[in-house]
Amino acid sequence: MTETPDAPGPSRSEPDSHAGKNAGAARFEVMRTVGQVGSVGLSFVLAIAVAVAIGLWLDRVTGWSPLFFIVFFLMGCAAGVVNVYRITRLLK
Secondary structure, three states: OOOOOOOOOOOOOOOOHHHHHHHHHHHHHHHHHHHHHHHHHHHHHHHHHHHHHHHHHHHHHHOOHHHHHHHHHHHHHHHHHHHHHHHHHHHO
Protein backbone atom coordinates (compact mmCIF):
# COMPACT_ATOMS: atom_id res chain seq x y z
CA MET A 1 0.00 0.00 0.00
CA THR A 2 1.11 3.52 -0.69
CA GLU A 3 0.50 6.40 1.63
CA THR A 4 -1.18 9.53 0.32
CA PRO A 5 0.14 12.92 1.42
CA ASP A 6 -2.01 15.24 3.49
CA ALA A 7 -4.19 17.76 1.73
CA PRO A 8 -2.28 20.84 0.56
CA GLY A 9 -2.50 23.91 2.73
CA PRO A 10 -0.42 26.06 4.99
CA SER A 11 1.78 24.10 7.33
CA ARG A 12 1.52 24.67 11.04
CA SER A 13 5.05 26.03 11.21
CA GLU A 14 4.28 28.90 8.79
CA PRO A 15 2.69 31.93 10.47
CA ASP A 16 -0.59 33.15 9.08
CA SER A 17 0.27 36.47 7.42
CA HIS A 18 -3.22 37.89 7.93
CA ALA A 19 -3.21 37.21 11.66
CA GLY A 20 0.12 39.01 12.05
CA LYS A 21 -1.08 42.04 10.15
CA ASN A 22 -4.33 42.20 12.11
CA ALA A 23 -2.50 41.93 15.43
CA GLY A 24 -0.05 44.65 14.40
CA ALA A 25 -2.87 46.93 13.27
CA ALA A 26 -4.75 46.34 16.52
CA ARG A 27 -1.66 47.18 18.57
CA PHE A 28 -1.12 50.31 16.51
CA GLU A 29 -4.73 51.44 17.13
CA VAL A 30 -4.39 50.83 20.86
CA MET A 31 -1.16 52.82 21.05
CA ARG A 32 -2.67 55.59 18.94
CA THR A 33 -5.68 55.81 21.26
CA VAL A 34 -3.46 55.86 24.35
CA GLY A 35 -1.43 58.68 22.83
CA GLN A 36 -4.51 60.69 21.98
CA VAL A 37 -5.97 60.29 25.47
CA GLY A 38 -2.63 61.28 26.97
CA SER A 39 -2.51 64.40 24.83
CA VAL A 40 -5.97 65.40 26.07
CA GLY A 41 -4.88 65.26 29.71
CA LEU A 42 -1.56 66.94 29.03
CA SER A 43 -3.26 69.73 27.10
CA PHE A 44 -5.63 70.42 29.99
CA VAL A 45 -2.91 70.45 32.64
CA LEU A 46 -0.51 72.58 30.61
CA ALA A 47 -3.16 75.22 29.90
CA ILE A 48 -3.78 75.62 33.63
CA ALA A 49 -0.08 75.51 34.55
CA VAL A 50 0.92 78.19 32.06
CA ALA A 51 -1.96 80.44 33.07
CA VAL A 52 -1.19 80.05 36.79
CA ALA A 53 2.49 80.83 36.18
CA ILE A 54 1.56 84.02 34.34
CA GLY A 55 -0.91 84.96 37.08
CA LEU A 56 1.63 84.43 39.84
CA TRP A 57 4.23 86.46 37.95
CA LEU A 58 1.77 89.34 37.45
CA ASP A 59 0.82 89.18 41.14
CA ARG A 60 4.47 89.47 42.12
CA VAL A 61 5.10 92.34 39.70
CA THR A 62 2.01 94.39 40.55
CA GLY A 63 1.62 93.48 44.23
CA TRP A 64 -2.09 92.65 43.80
CA SER A 65 -1.59 89.26 45.33
CA PRO A 66 -4.53 86.96 44.65
CA LEU A 67 -6.18 88.89 41.81
CA PHE A 68 -4.18 87.78 38.76
CA PHE A 69 -3.71 84.26 40.12
CA ILE A 70 -7.47 83.78 40.34
CA VAL A 71 -8.21 85.42 36.99
CA PHE A 72 -5.55 83.47 35.11
CA PHE A 73 -6.44 80.22 36.89
CA LEU A 74 -10.03 80.56 35.66
CA MET A 75 -8.80 81.47 32.18
CA GLY A 76 -6.51 78.42 32.21
CA CYS A 77 -9.41 76.17 33.20
CA ALA A 78 -11.51 77.60 30.37
CA ALA A 79 -8.66 77.17 27.89
CA GLY A 80 -8.15 73.58 29.09
CA VAL A 81 -11.81 72.74 28.57
CA VAL A 82 -11.73 74.27 25.08
CA ASN A 83 -8.59 72.25 24.23
CA VAL A 84 -10.19 69.04 25.45
CA TYR A 85 -13.31 69.79 23.41
CA ARG A 86 -11.29 70.44 20.26
CA ILE A 87 -9.16 67.32 20.63
CA THR A 88 -12.11 65.03 21.37
CA ARG A 89 -14.01 66.48 18.42
CA LEU A 90 -11.06 65.59 16.16
CA LEU A 91 -10.92 62.03 17.57
CA LYS A 92 -14.43 61.18 16.38
